[in-house]
Amino acid sequence: MTDKASQQPSQTLTLSIDSRLEDTVLVAMAVRGVCAMTAMSQKELNRMELCVVEVVNNAIEHAYQGRSGHRIEVELIYSPEENLEIVVSDYGSAMPEEVRPENKKELVVPDPHNPDTLLASGRGLAIVEKLMDHIHYQSHEGRNSFHMFRAL
Amino acid sequence: MGFSNRQEADKTVVEIGEARLDASQATPFRDYMFDLINQGQTQLVVDLSQVNFMDSSGLGAIVSVLKQLGDKGAVELASPQKAVNDLFDLTCMDQIFTIHPSVDQALSGKPH
Numbered sequence: 245m246t247d248k249a250s251q252q253p254s255q256t257l258t259l260s261i262d263s264r265l266e267d268t269v270l271v272a273m274a275v276r277g278v279c280a281m282t283a284m285s286q287k288e289l290n291r292m293e294l295c296v297v298e299v300v301n302n303a304i305e306h307a308y309q310g311r312s313g314h315r316i317e318v319e320l321i322y323s324p325e326e327n328l329e330i331v332v333s334d335y336g337s338a339m340p341e342e343v344r345p346e347n348k349k350e351l352v353v354p355d356p357h358n359p360d361t362l363l364a365s366g367r368g369l370a371i372v373e374k375l376m377d378h379i380h381y382q383s384h385e386g387r388n389s390f391h392m393f394r395a396l
Numbered sequence: 397m398g399f400s401n402r403q404e405a406d407k408t409v410v411e412i413g414e415a416r417l418d419a420s421q422a423t424p425f426r427d428y429m430f431d432l433i434n435q436g437q438t439q440l441v442v443d444l445s446q447v448n449f450m451d452s453s454g455l456g457a458i459v460s461v462l463k464q465l466g467d468k469g470a471v472e473l474a475s476p477q478k479a480v481n482d483l484f485d486l487t488c489m490d491q492i493f494t495i496h497p498s499v500d501q502a503l504s505g506k507p508h
Binding site for chain 2: 264265266268269272286287290291293294297298301304305351353354356359362363365367368371374375
């Protein structure tokens with residue numbers, strides 16, 4: 245048997261929620277469940293939950309301007325011994341070029357002596373960038389998708 | 397559920413009765429804290445013991461409390477669970493906030 249033939253096929257879970265911040269917990273719990281199938285530590289599992297919540301929040305707040313009644317889709321593509329890909333998609337406003345992953349911003353390290361570094365918002369995607377192995381964003385025919393990859 | 401507060405010694409202990417301080421709770425939490433500050437409560441201890449998940453919006457709400465207080469008072473954190481501690485560590489906010497292992501230690505003034 246070749247290495248390729250011995251690889252297990254990927255498995256996909258597709259979810260959709262309404263664009264309400266209260267509903268992100270549903271996706272969060274599903275991600276925790278799938279991650280619990282892997283060898284991830286509890287800390288890594290918490291971090292995966294954080295990443296998916298940040299990206300779903302971002303879609304609700306920016307793609308849909310905080311309005312409920314719109315669709316957000318989340319796909320979990322589990323490739324055993326390879327990676328877990330999480331795709332968050334919306335049908336709202338596309339992410340501005342300057343905040344897309346290819347124009348990544350580092351997390352601002354807060355300085356207790358400089359109030360300008362104590363930001364009350366804007367950390368979410370920088371956290372995702374820091375924690376995931378790879379991320380990318382695409383917008384095609386009205387569907388915007390944020391892809392996150394985590395090696396297993 | 398929700399938020400509550402009590403006076404202990406010369407401080408106001410704010411208990412978060414929610415398992416998640418996320419984007420859906422960030423604004424209610426910030427408003428609750430701003431109300432306390434407007435009422436003159438400026439020595440605040442936030443009891444995080446029931447919070448098992450916090451996102452950047454929840455963190456941002458706590459930062460906005462710190463900024464609202466400015467040099468008029470202090471906000472300290474107590475009893476964070478591991479995932480919450482990790483968020484403060486990841487964002488280097490553990491260098492900004494005094495984080496105590498328990499409310500009792502926050503009240504006695506002993507840091508982490």
